[in-house]
Amino acid sequence: MxxxxxxxxxxxxxxxxxxxxxxxxxxxxxxxxxxxxxxxxxxVPHYVLPGPARVWEALTLISDSGTLWQDLGITLGRVATGFVLATLIGLPLGIIFGASRRLGEFFEPIIPVMNTVSSAIWATFAIIWFGVSNATTVFVVFMTAMPLIITNVWQGTRTVNADFIELAHVLRMPAWKVMWKIYLPTILPYFFSGARLAFGFGWRVSLVAETLGSSSGVGYRLRQAADLIQTDQVFAWTLTLVVMMAILEMGILRPLENYLFRWKKEAEQ
Amino acid sequence: MNSAAAVATDTGAITVRGVSKWFGSGDGALQVLDNISLTIPSQSVVAIIGSSGCGKSTLLNIISGLVTPERGDVILNGVPAREFSDWRSISYMFQEDRLLPWRTALRNVEFSLEAGSMLRSERETRAREALKLVGLESFADAFPYQLSGGMRSRVALARSLVQEPCILLMDEPFSRLDALTRAQMHEELLRIQQLKKMTIVFVTHDVEEAVVLADNVVVMAPRPGRIREQVAITLPRPRDATEPVTAQQAHHLKSLI
CATH class of the missing domain: 1.20.5 (Single alpha-helices involved in coiled-coils or other helix-helix interfaces)
Structure with a gap:
C-alpha cells in the first residue's frame, strides 16, 4: 500500500x-x-457592427500609429497602482479587523456601504478633487478594490485554526512568527481570491473613470472612437482588452494560484 | 539539587506537589483539581485515566506549563516550573495531529524547531532523522492530505520527537486511529522511548492503551479532580492487549474509574 x-x-x-x-x-x-x-x-451597416476583417484593420491601424501599446500601458499602470495601494492598505486593515473583535464590529458597516457606492460616483468625486489626471483613475480603482480586499482578508482571519495557534503556543513561538507562519498562510487563499476580484473590478471601473476624467488610456480612446462613430476602433480596443485579461488570467494568475495552493486537495480546486 | 550529578539524574523527572486549580473566579469558580500530588520518575511511562471531566487534561496542561495552578507547584527536571526555562525539552502531542495543511511532512516536522533561531539546514537534517525514526523518510515531500491517518499521526509524533525532548506529554494522541494502526503506534512509541530514554506522560480514556504502554497508571476521580489510586503495571513487555492477563488488568482498572 x-x-x-x-x-x-x-x-x-x-x-x-x-x-x-x-x-x-x-x-x-x-x-x-x-x-x-x-x-x-x-x-448590418459597418458603423453598427463592423465585421472581423474591418476590426482587424482598425487594430493594425491603432497598433501601427503607436497609441495602442502606449494607452494599454497607461491604463494598466493606473489599474496596477490603484490595486497595489488597495493591497497595501486593505491587507493590514483586514488582518487588524479580524484580530480585534471590537474594531471589527465597529467598522463592519462601512464595508457594504463602500461596496454599494457606484464607481461613477467615485469618478465624479475624483474629478472634483483631482481633475483630469492619473490620480482620478487610480483613486476610483483604489476605492473599488480596497473594500473587496478587506472583506476577503477579514473572512480569512476568521478561519485561522485555534488548534494551530495553540500548537505554536506550546512551542513558545514568538507572536510575529505565529503571524508569519500560521496567519499568513491561512489568509493567503482568501487574499488571493479577493485580489483577483479586485483586479477584475479595478480594470472595469478604470475604463469608466478614464472616459470621464482622463485624456489618455484605453477608456479615453474608447470614448473618442465612439464620439467619432468609429465603431471598428471601439471593437478593436475591446478586443485588445479581452485578450489582455485572458493573458493575465491564464498566463499569470492561474499558474501562480496552482503553485501557491498545491497543498489543497485536487477535489477542492 | 545542589550538585550537578543530582540535577543530571533528575532529567525527565516530574514532581507535582499539592496542585489545585479553579476555573473562573469568585463564588462561581469551579474547582477542577484538588490537591494533586504525583511523582513521576525519569524515563518512566505514566498513564492518567479517569472519567470525562476529572481534570486529566488540565493536569497535563499544568505539567506542560500551558496552565498555571492556583495552588501547589510542579517541579520539572529538579527545577520548579516558575523558574523553568528549558520548555523545548518538553514536547506536547495533541489529540488531533494538527499538521499544517500547507506544509509538506518534512516542513511540518521542522515547525517544532522554528521557534528558536536554528539554521534551516540543521533543521532539515534533524527533521529528516525524525521522519526516519517513525519510518516515513520516503514521504518527506508529501502534503498532509496525501497521507493516511496513521501516517499523519506518525508525522505528528516525529514533530514531537524532533526537539529531542526528555519529557513527552500526550493528550489522547492515538484515540482517532483504528485499532490496528493504534497498536502499531504503541509499538513504535515504546521502541522510541527505549531508544531516546524519555519520560512519557499521557492522558487516555482507553484502559487497554494504559495497560499496554504504562509502568504506572494514575486513576482520577471527578468533581473536583483528584487522584483515586495509583496502579503499577508490572506485566512483562511486550504486552498484547488481547492476552488474558492484560485484559484482566484492564478490567481491574475499569472497576476503579
Missing part, C-alpha cells in the same frame, strides 16, 4: 490528454464566435 501511495504522490497532478482537449474546445469556441460575428456583420 505505501508503494501505491508513493507513486500517487510523485505522479504529475494534471493529465496531459485532458489539457489538450480543453485547448481544442476553447479554439472551437473562438472560431464559433468569429463565424457568428462575421455572419451577423454581413447584414
Amino acid at each position: 505505501p508503494e501505491v501511495l508513493e507513486s500517487r504522490i510523485h505522479a504529475p497532478t494534471a493529465a496531459r490528454g485532458l489539457r489538450y482537449g480543453v485547448v481544442l474546445q476553447r479554439l472551437g469556441l473562438v472560431a464559433f464566435i468569429v463565424i457568428v460575428w462575421w455572419l451577423l456583420a454581413l447584414r
Whole structure:
C-alpha cells in the first residue's frame, strides 16, 4: 500500500490528454464566435457592427500609429497602482479587523456601504478633487478594490485554526512568527481570491473613470472612437482588452494560484 | 539539587506537589483539581485515566506549563516550573495531529524547531532523522492530505520527537486511529522511548492503551479532580492487549474509574 501511495504522490497532478482537449474546445469556441460575428456583420451597416476583417484593420491601424501599446500601458499602470495601494492598505486593515473583535464590529458597516457606492460616483468625486489626471483613475480603482480586499482578508482571519495557534503556543513561538507562519498562510487563499476580484473590478471601473476624467488610456480612446462613430476602433480596443485579461488570467494568475495552493486537495480546486 | 550529578539524574523527572486549580473566579469558580500530588520518575511511562471531566487534561496542561495552578507547584527536571526555562525539552502531542495543511511532512516536522533561531539546514537534517525514526523518510515531500491517518499521526509524533525532548506529554494522541494502526503506534512509541530514554506522560480514556504502554497508571476521580489510586503495571513487555492477563488488568482498572 505505501508503494501505491508513493507513486500517487510523485505522479504529475494534471493529465496531459485532458489539457489538450480543453485547448481544442476553447479554439472551437473562438472560431464559433468569429463565424457568428462575421455572419451577423454581413447584414448590418459597418458603423453598427463592423465585421472581423474591418476590426482587424482598425487594430493594425491603432497598433501601427503607436497609441495602442502606449494607452494599454497607461491604463494598466493606473489599474496596477490603484490595486497595489488597495493591497497595501486593505491587507493590514483586514488582518487588524479580524484580530480585534471590537474594531471589527465597529467598522463592519462601512464595508457594504463602500461596496454599494457606484464607481461613477467615485469618478465624479475624483474629478472634483483631482481633475483630469492619473490620480482620478487610480483613486476610483483604489476605492473599488480596497473594500473587496478587506472583506476577503477579514473572512480569512476568521478561519485561522485555534488548534494551530495553540500548537505554536506550546512551542513558545514568538507572536510575529505565529503571524508569519500560521496567519499568513491561512489568509493567503482568501487574499488571493479577493485580489483577483479586485483586479477584475479595478480594470472595469478604470475604463469608466478614464472616459470621464482622463485624456489618455484605453477608456479615453474608447470614448473618442465612439464620439467619432468609429465603431471598428471601439471593437478593436475591446478586443485588445479581452485578450489582455485572458493573458493575465491564464498566463499569470492561474499558474501562480496552482503553485501557491498545491497543498489543497485536487477535489477542492 | 545542589550538585550537578543530582540535577543530571533528575532529567525527565516530574514532581507535582499539592496542585489545585479553579476555573473562573469568585463564588462561581469551579474547582477542577484538588490537591494533586504525583511523582513521576525519569524515563518512566505514566498513564492518567479517569472519567470525562476529572481534570486529566488540565493536569497535563499544568505539567506542560500551558496552565498555571492556583495552588501547589510542579517541579520539572529538579527545577520548579516558575523558574523553568528549558520548555523545548518538553514536547506536547495533541489529540488531533494538527499538521499544517500547507506544509509538506518534512516542513511540518521542522515547525517544532522554528521557534528558536536554528539554521534551516540543521533543521532539515534533524527533521529528516525524525521522519526516519517513525519510518516515513520516503514521504518527506508529501502534503498532509496525501497521507493516511496513521501516517499523519506518525508525522505528528516525529514533530514531537524532533526537539529531542526528555519529557513527552500526550493528550489522547492515538484515540482517532483504528485499532490496528493504534497498536502499531504503541509499538513504535515504546521502541522510541527505549531508544531516546524519555519520560512519557499521557492522558487516555482507553484502559487497554494504559495497560499496554504504562509502568504506572494514575486513576482520577471527578468533581473536583483528584487522584483515586495509583496502579503499577508490572506485566512483562511486550504486552498484547488481547492476552488474558492484560485484559484482566484492564478490567481491574475499569472497576476503579
